[in-house]
Amino acid sequence: MRFGVVVFPGSNCDHDAFHAVTQDLGHEAELLWHQEETLRGVDAVILPGGFSYGDYLRCGAIAKFSPVMKAVHRFAQDGGPVLGICNGFQILVETGLLPGALVRNRNLRFVCRTVGLRAATRNSPFTSACPPEAILRIPVAHGEGCFVADEHTLDELEANDRVAFRYIDNPNGSMRDIAGILNKQRNVMGMMPHPERATHPLMGSVDGRSVFESLVKSYAAMDAKAKSAKDAARDVAASLIMITSG
């Protein structure tokens, strides 16, 4: 499976996500520069943590105007899996791919610690491999990770089983302990905790692996025919690029 990790100016967990999926999980990955207009045929997109464009104006607010996000938007509409971590979650919310907002932590301070999480649903390509009922130990590191939305939106998220993760020990004041949510089509997920920081025993936890393993599992389950059609399309695109650039 081939992951695409988007690099915005100011992304700082891009290398970590790249390392986690390639070295710790043994898959392929590419770094996608923010000015690229295509996603080079990757199978899943990761919007990594960091401070895209310095997080000026509002976290993630400027990133949504970048060329690569147009491509990510199309990719998501076509059903491609998109995982936004931390700043990536903030970008997805700003882009409108996910509802709600992420505001300053309740105590107004940045918080970096390993928290307990529970997968609130296993019905998604991001959580299907998460052990049911188990508490996952995954780090958070953010200043603006308090998830807020109006009551109606929160009710709807819950009614449609779109809450992906909940905190056991809520570190930021997020409403209803929400740590991660899904879009309606269930192929876009944003989460504040950093699964890419918990994929190797030396980092103190390997519980983050289950998020990436879920993606791999759902990719493997994809209809073989669909996969080969996608590969063919990618080859055509690649040869077109070669023709135009040659």
Add this chain to the structure above:
Amino acid sequence: MATITPELIASHNLKQDEYERIVARLGREPNITELGIFSVMWSEHCSYKSSRVHLKKLPTKGEFVLQGPGENAGVIDIGGDWAIAFKIESHNHPSFIEPFQGAATGVGGILRDIFTMGARPIAVLNSLRFGRLDNPENGSRNRRILDGVVSGISHYGNCFGVPTVGGECVFEDSYAGNPLVNVFALGVVRKDQIFLASASGVGNPVIYVGSKTGKDGIKGASMASAEFDEDSMDKRPNVQVGDPFMEKLLLEACLEALATGAVVAMQDMGAAGLTCSTCEMGSRGHVGVEIDLKYVPQREAHMSPYEIMLSESQERMLLVVEAGREEEVLRVFRKWGLDAVTVGSVVEGDKMLVRDHGEVVADLPNRFLADEAPLYERPYSKPYRDAPMAAPAYASSDLGQDLLTLCGALDVASKRWIYEQYDHQVRTNTVVGPGADAAVLRIKEAGKSVAMSLDGNGRYCYLDPRLGAQLAVAECCRNLSVVGAQPVAATNNLNFGNPERPEIMAQLVEAIEGMGEACRFFETPITGGNVSLYNETLGQPIYPTPVMGIVGLLETGEPMPMGFPAEGLEVALLGGLGESHETRFGSTQYAKAVLNELWGLPPALDMDFEKRVQSAIREAVRARMVESAHDLSDGGLAVALAECSFGNGIGADIALESDMRAEHLLFHEGPSRVLVATRDLNPLAKLAARHNVPLVPLGRTLRGTLSISNRGQQLLSLAVDALREPWEQALPHAMERVTHV
């Protein structure tokens, strides 16, 4: 043009004889821009004019050292194709005037020093000193400074994407008007890609990159070289403003530019900005550098040459690039959206020639500026101290209560409130993070790990600067040894008062000599560092505070825990119960936190014994003969036992056999001791005997309780939860009362 008056000279912090020296060498009066340039280059901060004579006494060479002092950072060989660059630097004065930006730009400055060497920063640690938070007179200001400094470090480091993995934080009244903010950074570089800041190649273009130049931070270096008075708050505009996002872009762009192979030299514009980089790059390479200010990107209109040359706007770099390959480099900076313009070129000779639209505004010999600053052999007498030698009468009424008091003393208490505001995991290398004896980071590229620790003890150094500095080196090396690392090299930050006072100068000289002796003995050469003098407000000097940053190497693997991991383990003290003495008890945390006194001397140090203890624990940890290891320091044995119990709620039942008086037995701070837990004492005892150090069995680990007896008589017995409560809550409680202004 302004005439140079004695007042103007004095306002530039230059002495009359220094000025005369300038006139004699130039054969003319300098103009105002040149006077400004001299004022920063010859400031204490940039020229080390008071300390240089003594800094020469420090060992700087060693087996692993690739680059010693004189460059932006020291570099050591870690084997294979890889090296690490590291240094510590202070931002004390700015952090008092504007804590948030002062601390933030302190982080920014040291990070630039690291990536100027071509290294990618992977870790930051900091050593902080503040006034007491509960002081009725200035406590609220001290709390505000702490809050601002921590927010500033957090803001800058987190956004830049470097983990802040450890450090220390101590509170004393002497720092109320002079907080200390010392920041250490470490980066990784391929050995064949280490970059130096030495200009070469006549005709090569000089390229300016990064932020535009503004009026911020003008003459920051000379501000940092003077004492504070009532008007110091008016100096706020002298503090620079940092932009970590810009720095992150600069990092990525610089590393990418270096990879083109077209860059000859690079230097950041830190203290003294464009002046320092232009002058030092030329002076190091024995060439001249010529620039025209009309090309310098400026944030505002109508800046004078004086302002442009002395601005300390952050996030700027100066590069010398191979002629004809400019475009390769400029392309990289364009990609990252950064200003990059050719502002001048390398020329023959030794001149720093600055023009403004063609007109010469400064024409100075660069070596005279950079390397021939006045060197002072300042007179020194006996180190200043105002504390009795003899102990007051004291007797504990409740040793358990004393331990609770110590656990809740801010120097000892958990610093979680601070370090949770720092991203300490970004880059996924943090094997051991903050709150441990030493931080351990894996270096993915090299397949091994590096351990780092910062240590300093102002109280010890106030009582005896030479011994205090030696103890700091010893403790730093011990902290590395308990995680299994071999200490290999050091950096130092010397924080002192006004060196023009002989009794303060004596503190500096004694501390440097003590540090030199210890670094030589422990084979940790000093590869660079920083001197911060004039840390005085209204004539009140800080405690002399040399801070050591030492790095050690180890194989990457499962880390050795500090706390007791399980019940029923044997607890022992490697190095033995140590010795105490009434005189030497006066420097302890017990004297400070329980008795509110200070007297006597620091603990005695036998360096040879210390080294054997360190070898022994390192070997035991590497061979996994122990289940946990923790170094004894502030608060002695009892505090170390408490600290070992917090992580997992596993205490211990300890039975001691000693003639020492109980307060000393529990709380003396004699060095060279490590608390361990093990499944089997026998092999450990053999190992200890082989290293000729005592191993004293103390008892066994026990869930939920810490109890200690001596010769069958109970000294204290407390629930771990009861001990943990003050330890965890002291700092958050103290900081609840921060009032923002």
